[in-house]
Amino acid sequence: MLSGVLLLSVLTVTSLTPAETESRKTSSSKEICKTRCSCEERENLLNINCENKGFTTVTLFQAPPNKISQLFLNGNFLSRLGANEFVNYGNVTSLHLGNNGLQEIRTGAFNGLRFLKRLHLNNNNLEVIKEDSFSGLESLEYLQADYNYISAIEPGAFSRLNKLKVLILNDNLLLSLPPNIFRFVLLTHLDLRGNRLKNLPFAGVLEHIGGIMEIQLEENPWNCTCDLIPLKSWLDTITVFVGDIVCETPFRLHGKDITQLIKQDLCPRRNAGERVHPPSDSHFQGVLPPTYLPGMITPTRAPKASRPPKMRYRPTPRISKDKHVFGPIMVYQTRSPVPMLCPSVCVCTSQNPDSGLNINCQERKLHNISELNPKPSYPKKLHLTGNYLQVIYRTDLAEYSSLELLHLGNNRIAVIQEGAFENLTNLRRLYLNGNYIESLSQSLFFGLQSLQYLYLEYNIIKDILPQTFNALHNLQLLFLNNNLLSRSLTMFSVAPC
Ligand SMILES: *[C@@H]1O[C@H](CO)[C@@H](O)[C@H](O)[C@H]1NC(C)=O
Ligand SMILES: *[C@@H]1O[C@H](CO)[C@@H](O)[C@H](O)[C@H]1NC(C)=O
Numbered sequence: 001m002l003s004g005v006l007l008l009s010v011l012t013v014t015s016l017t018p019a020e021t022e023s024r025k026t027s028s029s030k031e032i033c034k035t036r037c038s039c040e041e042r043e044n045l046l047n048i049n050c051e052n053k054g055f056t057t058v059t060l061f062q063a064p065p066n067k068i069s070q071l072f073l074n075g076n077f078l079s080r081l082g083a084n085e086f087v088n089y090g091n092v093t094s095l096h097l098g099n100n101g102l103q104e105i106r107t108g109a110f111n112g113l114r115f116l117k118r119l120h121l122n123n124n125n126l127e128v129i130k131e132d133s134f135s136g137l138e139s140l141e142y143l144q145a146d147y148n149y150i151s152a153i154e155p156g157a158f159s160r161l162n163k164l165k166v167l168i169l170n171d172n173l174l175l176s177l178p179p180n181i182f183r184f185v186l187l188t189h190l191d192l193r194g195n196r197l198k199n200l201p202f203a204g205v206l207e208h209i210g211g212i213m214e215i216q217l218e219e220n221p222w223n224c225t226c227d228l229i230p231l232k233s234w235l236d237t238i239t240v241f242v243g244d245i246v247c248e249t250p251f252r253l254h255g256k257d258i259t260q261l262i263k264q265d266l267c268p269r270r271n272a273g274e275r276v277h278p279p280s281d282s283h284f285q286g287v288l289p290p291t292y293l294p295g296m297i298t299p300t301r302a303p304k305a306s307r308p309p310k311m312r313y314r315p316t317p318r319i320s321k322d323k324h325v326f327g328p329i330m331v332y333q334t335r336s337p338v339p340m341l342c343p344s345v346c347v348c349t350s351q352n353p354d355s356g357l358n359i360n361c362q363e364r365k366l367h368n369i370s371e372l373n374p375k376p377s378y379p380k381k382l383h384l385t386g387n388y389l390q391v392i393y394r395t396d397l398a399e400y401s402s403l404e405l406l407h408l409g410n411n412r413i414a415v416i417q418e419g420a421f422e423n424l425t426n427l428r429r430l431y432l433n434g435n436y437i438e439s440l441s442q443s444l445f446f447g448l449q450s451l452q453y454l455y456l457e458y459n460i461i462k463d464i465l466p467q468t469f470n471a472l473h474n475l476q477l478l479f480l481n482n483n484l485l486s487r488s489l490t491m492f493s494v495a496p497c
């Protein structure tokens with residue numbers, strides 16, 4: 001509502017008749033540094049700082065000519081980019097369009113940006129990358145479109161971006177990649193974490209990314225069947241950094257890391273007998289048996305990985321650790337690294353200085369979240385899977401407000417104190433599956449305004465009180481299968497608004 005009000009006032013200030021717009025564009029567009037934004041030159045590079053200025057378009061202005069520049073337009077209201085939006089900005093090499101509520105990139109929006117190397121479109125509302133979304137960006141090396149709602153990429157979308165090296169698409173809704181999407185690009189870094197990918201085929205996808213130096217595939221619902229063998233084989237041949245790839249389905253492999261499985265696990269031979277079809281498979285597919293009691297929960301929970309996914313044994317990376325840290329993704333970051341504090345029982349990693357810490361405390365026999373000391377600095381993802389947590393105390397997460405992912409799956413949680421999650425306003429994914437939660441009420445999820453995915457499967461939920469999910473304005477997927485609800489509820493989804 002507030003942004004709607006702001007938007008209106010901006011429109012009244014800047015709207016001009018079409019004739020006026022045209023004349024300004026061609027002859028006398030105002031120099032943006034003199035009128036609206038603060039600009040500073042450093043080492044022959046002009047930074048044009050137009051963040052949070054209420055822009056709905058920038059066509060009425062122009063960048064200082066003859067100056068190589070970076071244009072910062074984060075936090076404006078550029079929700080639709082029309083054709084030729086940036087023709088007056090021909091010497092911009094880096095364009096920042098994050099947090100604009102951007103929904104639509106019209107054909108030719110980036111016309112004239114022949115020298116653009118970096119394009120940042122993170123935290124917007126894009127749903128599709130079209131064939132012509134990026135036409136004209138022949139110099140583009142780095143494309144960042146994380147935290148959008150992208151569920152589809154048209155097949156030719158990157159085929160003219162022959163210089164593209166870094167592609168960041170994590171935290172979108174991609175179900176698959178179209179064939180030959182990378183045929184004409186030579187990617188070195190690809191981030192696909194947090195999508196809805198179940199498989200990546202060799203033909204048409206993996207075969208074209210042989211030169212990759214870093215690929216991130218975590219937090220996708222991998223379907224570990226025979227069809228995943230090409231991906232597993234490909235991972236065995238590459239010697240570069242890869243995040244954990246954990247099976248979501250079928251049930252007998254739920255939670256297992258594919259690098260710790262053998263091909264036979266993925267693709268059992270037909271008459272291999274019991275090993276192939278343990279009785280628990282039927283629970284996953286269907287409704288609970290009528291005599292189901294809370295005490296029977298344990299055996300139906302996801303089987304633990306045969307080896308805990310702690311340290312992974314991978315061949316020595318082709319590039320050294322240091323080189324990896326300063327690889328292309330790092331080079332493009334501008335802030336200096338944050339000092340890293342990591343709870344002593346956990347392992348912490350950081351993809352880059354801006355992205356915060358990924359804290360892995362899986363299967364550490366923890367009884368209480370308050371045992372985590374020292375408190376991590378700028379935590380982004382916290383994995384507490386497979387511990388002995390029983391109660392989530394109100395104070396447990398007070399210092400974790402920067403979290404985007406919290407994994408509390410496969411613990412013994414029966415009590416979550418009121419307000420325990422209230423300050424997790426940035427949280428997008430919450431895993432509470434495989435616990436002993438009996439009922440859900442409104443106060444439980446209070447404050448989780450950014451939450452998109454909520455996993456509550458494999459609990460003993462009998463009651464869901466009215467308005468339980470009211471605070472979850474951004475919820476997209478909710479998993480409630482395998483609980484004790486009186487009518488059989490399997491998985492359903494809520495369309496984003
Ligand atoms: C970009 O800069 C070059 C050299 O400084 C200059 O010749 C050219 O006209 C500029 N182009 C635009 C569109 O400003
Ligand atoms: C996983 O793949 C198998 C075999 O291709 C298919 O039958 C099954 O439906 C898939 N499961 C999911 C959850 O997509």
Ligand SMILES: *[C@@H]1O[C@H](CO)[C@@H](O)[C@H](O)[C@H]1NC(C)=O
Pocket residue numbers: 367368369370393395396
């Ligand atoms: C767990 O933490 C809570 C709050 O920090 C504390 O009150 C409680 O005594 C702790 N329980 C154990 C078993 O350490």
Ligand SMILES: *[C@@H]1O[C@H](CO)[C@@H](O)[C@H](O)[C@H]1NC(C)=O
Pocket residue numbers: 394395397398399419420422423
């Ligand atoms: C949440 O933040 C507010 C304001 O910073 C603070 O007063 C409150 O105690 C916090 N709640 C929790 C559960 O940490």
